[in-house]
Amino acid sequence: MRRILRDLKILILTNLWLVPVIAGLVGALFYFVAPPPPMHARMATGAEGGGYHAFAERLQAELALQGFSLELVPSAGSADNLSKLGSGEVELALVQSGQELTLSDEARDKLSGLGVMYREPLWLFLGNKVKFERLADLLKLRLAIGSPGSGTQAVTAALFAANQIDQPQYPESWQQLGGSRAADALIDGKLDAAFFVGPAENALIQRLAAEPKVHLVSLRRTEAYLARLPYLSQLQVGEGMLNMAHNTPDHKIVTLGPVATLVAGKEFHPSLTPLILEAAKTVLKNGSLLDPAGSYPAKPPLSLNTLSEADYYYDKGLPILQRYLPFRIASLADRYIILAIPLLVLLFPLFKAIGPIYQWRIRARIYRWYKHLREIDQQLYKGQLDSDIGAEIERLEKLEDELARVEVPLSYSNELYELHMHLRYMIERLIAYKRRTTTAAKVG
Incomplete structure (x- = not known):
């Protein structure tokens, strides 16, 4: 176990250069990711x-x-x-x-x-005594066409324009009223008819549907309107759909309406x-x-x-992540994943280089000793160690002691032991060489 931990320590120390590289890439990821x-x-x-x-x-x-x-x-x-x-x-x-x-x-x-x-139906409510067939019949009535700038006025203006009734032709009896003001005036008899736009569940529409003094009418020629105003749609409202207790409308009607x-x-x-x-x-x-x-x-x-x-x-x-995670977390993950892909592309060759670099670093711890052995071998060959051979032997013996303290992973022990053998071999060569030179000097 101790050896495994030692080998792991060597591996980590050998590849410490990756730490600033990865830190730089991760920093770039956070810098460039969209907020x-x-x-x-x-x-x-x-x-x-x-x-x-x-x-x-x-x-x-x-x-x-x-x-x-x-x-x-x-x-x-x-x-x-x-x-x-x-x-x-x-x-x-x-x-x-x-x-x-x-x-x-x-x-x-x-x-x-x-x-x-x-959908936003257009509702036309009239007083109970008022008769209606087509939009032109409204010209003689007191009519609320919606408040200025409202959606109700925009729809009614489009319908009247389709009937070639433009704003300058509007009679004085028409009023730019909408919402509760128009509803109150209609119920009080101050208006004969009023347009409203809104969902069937709208409180104002439900109020009018329950009011016995008014009734809801159907719009005719809806196909002709749709051909000219394609942003509108046709809606069929069944009998009693708005209010069953008051049976509003009292028969099936057709109306038009935009969409919200x-x-x-x-x-x-x-x-x-x-x-x-x-x-x-x-x-x-x-x-x-x-x-x-x-x-x-x-x-x-x-x-x-x-x-x-x-x-x-x-x-x-x-999006896939938002199906399983809260929006805030999923949104962040989406952004980082997009940028993490190129980051992984850059990291892949770096991690792939860990093996060869680790091997080179470990062998470098061993092979650097061979440089000195090579120098001695060349000096022996050139005969340049005669005056200093004893000091060189002493130096190599000290190197041998230092080599005993060198740590390498178990898989590289054979190369370390070979270095021990080569170092001892060089020491023995120097000792033998010293003996020969000493003997030769005495004989001479």
Whole structure:
């Protein structure tokens, strides 16, 4: 056991040169590796109490379980959300599909779609005494078209434009109202009709669905709208789907609606994509009244750029390490593994050189003695030791004592013993040579 430990000690001491080399390479690894993604982001959510804000609160709670802080920033709606993304005020925002088309190509290229979170139906509620067939019938009514800059106003404006009714043609009876203000005015009889955009579970939509003074109507010619406004989708709402107790709607209806898209700005760290999307998937796993379970998140609209991390998530799911490890640990491991590969490529030839270098170093401890033996042998051949032969013999005997203290691994002992033999052989030669020269001197 002692010999094994001694051999191991020799091996370590022989290859100490590897320590600064490996330390330098590992230092370079930590220097060049990309910093971990931030565990904080800001998200524009629309008005408090709206559908966007409700979804953002659920997403915030889910991300908190992973140690990620999502700061919610209220806004005036989709248009305001896009503005906040463009200015860098927030990294994430929910945006109504179609709103991105209002941006310039340059501004849109700075945004990335992470995915569709859910569908946003357009609801048209009317007073019970109001009759409705098509959108043109609304021109003579007191109508709420959504608050300025809201997603509701953006959708209604697109529908009216498809009917060649542009904003300058809007009658004075139309009001730019939305949310609870429009709902209150409709229920109080101050409005004849009002548009709303939001999920079926939204508190405002549920309030109107339970209100006996208003009723929900179906939109006609939906195929014609879809052909002109491809960012919208058609939704069928079955009888009683919104409220079974009040049987709202009282018959099957068809409506249109955009989709709520989660959009990232230029300040968003792409590595956070799988974390955000997986949290959204958990939030949306049970579906909704209109969206089947497991339908969302889905790939974003083609009008937006898509991050490669989002494409990977939709095609293959979470990155392998994030399936088994917390996000923070998996993210760090991903970065170090990428740079560890070239590090291992560099280390492989270094470790491969350990054997030959170790062999050379051990043999060097033995072979350096042969240099002196060679010099003596040459001096004997040239006859240059006559005056100093006794001192040389004494020197070799001291070297023999020193050689006895030289440690080498067991596998190299045979070479050490051969050196002992050669050293003794040279001493015997010198002694014999001294005797001959002494005898020759006496005879002479």
